[in-house]
Amino acid sequence: QVQLQESGPGLVKPSQTLSLTCTVSGGSISSGSYYWSWIRQPAGKGLEWIGRIYTSGSTNYNPSLKSRVTISVDTSKNQFSLKLSSVTAADTAVYYCARAPYCTNGVCDGSHGMDVWGQGTTVTVSS
């Protein structure tokens, strides 16, 4: 059973770069075909998709965050990471990592949703 665990600083200063890591356990990040995503949720508010990286390394980002976001994979550590630059208080949120399979039940088109989520980690942007 694959599990995801987010980690990183809980407090980041304004204008600095937020860096989070998602560690994949119970399976190899490079086996199979999966999208690895980041989603965030401000306290008491809804979900916002940040972006994703495919097993091959290709990425898609939320256009509203694209200029500040980088998602990367480190297969040697079985991890993928999020970097969000020039943060402000508006970036304060719970950050989730999630997995989306490219294939399910013989259908391979990446349309199967995010089926495994980490528990989330709270990041506060404050001086």
Add this chain to the structure above:
Amino acid sequence: QSVLTQPPSASGTPGQRVTISCSGSSSNIGSNYVYWYQQLPGTAPKLLIYRNNQRPSGVPDRFSGSKSGTSASLAISGLRSEDEADYYCAAWDDSLSGPEVVFGGGTKLTVL
């Protein structure tokens, strides 16, 4: 303001059938699949429905999804107390800026 529109709240009594709507546009729901996520209090979201109406393994058949045009719905039959949660719809949006996943604002379901 969310790209997909959901009612902020819904309620029902145990055993009832409730539906939650999700309204979008031609660039998202109208041309892409709809997903539904359930978020129990204090926990991470859980995939409930994918490809408009498919249930992942382990999701009870009390939960069903449908889509028509630029709108979608989640129906929960035989409502149970443990269904009390926030529900979010989602879809890919083929925006001019590039494809992105968009979510509804969420619907808080109360079991009376």
